């Protein structure tokens with residue numbers, strides 16, 4: 509990763525802060541974004557101190573192309589290039605479809621799906637079409653079957669997976685790989701604290717073939733592999749990292 513610059517949405521917390529940490533520990537410079545500048549400044553300081561690498565926090569809302577373009581401009585001004593984009597910004601909450609407001613459904617689609625398009629498109633225009641690179645879309649496994657209370661993110665992430673394939677096909681000739689990561693339940697994250705219903709932890713663990721949740725570090729390692737030349741033939745693919753969780757859809761009670 510030495511000499512590479514990564515632009516990571518949602519990079520101020522959770523899984524994507526972990527991806528920033530791993531890429532930086534291997535020599536990359538990172539630009540982390542979310543809506544909260546204060547949170548980003550604290551995270552950038554923490555990441556730099558932990559890895560000895562350079563990190564810039566720039567606030568933007570992935571739903572607003574103008575703010576995304578400004579954040580990319582700030583990244584290019586600071587580091588002069590851009591090689592890796594991680595689309596991790598997302599919003600989620602448990603809610604039955606029958607109680608979901610029209611605006612709630614639209615909000616999640618706007619952050620996850622349209623946000624992924626906005627950032628990919630702007631990064632393509634500003635840097636990737638000139639020098640190639642890698643886009644990593646953070647997905648999920650919710651939509652492989654049907655996950656109750658998760659109609660909104662399931663629709664959003666299914667569209668993200670489709671975009672991973674379409675953009676890989678269109679932009680491959682320019683030296684751009686587009687890949688995805690579909691994490692299962694990852695411990696110590698905002699996602700899990702929002703989505704794991706009270707008292708369900710043991711039941712969830714019992715249903716996972718590897719009998720444990722994933723860690724933020726494990727998703728960071730997968731992102732490192734996918735961004736590296738070791739994955740140079742892989743594009744259009746979304747890699748599941750879930751300890752086998754979605755395979756049996758709850759059938760694994762061994």
Ligand code: COA
Nearest residue numbers: 598599600601602603608609610611612613615698699702
């Ligand atoms: N259940 C049902 N509806 C909900 C909800 C919940 N828990 N939380 C928010 N909504 C609805 C709101 O009521 C609103 O709809 P309305 O205008 O019809 O009332 C709509 O969703 C948008 O909410 P708002 O708070 O205005 O949106 P926001 O853009 O400020 O925040 C969220 C986006 C709702 C996704 C917010 O939870 C968030 O910022 N999440 C980021 C972190 C995250 O989700 N991490 C986990 C990633 S897996």
Ligand code: NAP
Nearest residue numbers: 518521522523542543569570596597598693694697698699
């Ligand atoms: P998280 O820490 O809440 O990450 C989501 C990030 O997105 C936050 O940093 C949030 O910051 C940012 N964000 C939200 N809305 C935004 C917007 N409009 N513009 C810019 N940034 C925005 O949660 P996480 O659990 O680590 O999830 C990270 C990714 O992994 C998500 O894509 C999620 O869907 C995926 N995932 C997680 C799990 C899991 O077990 N945790 C499982 C499967 C998939 P602000 O709120 O400060 O803007």
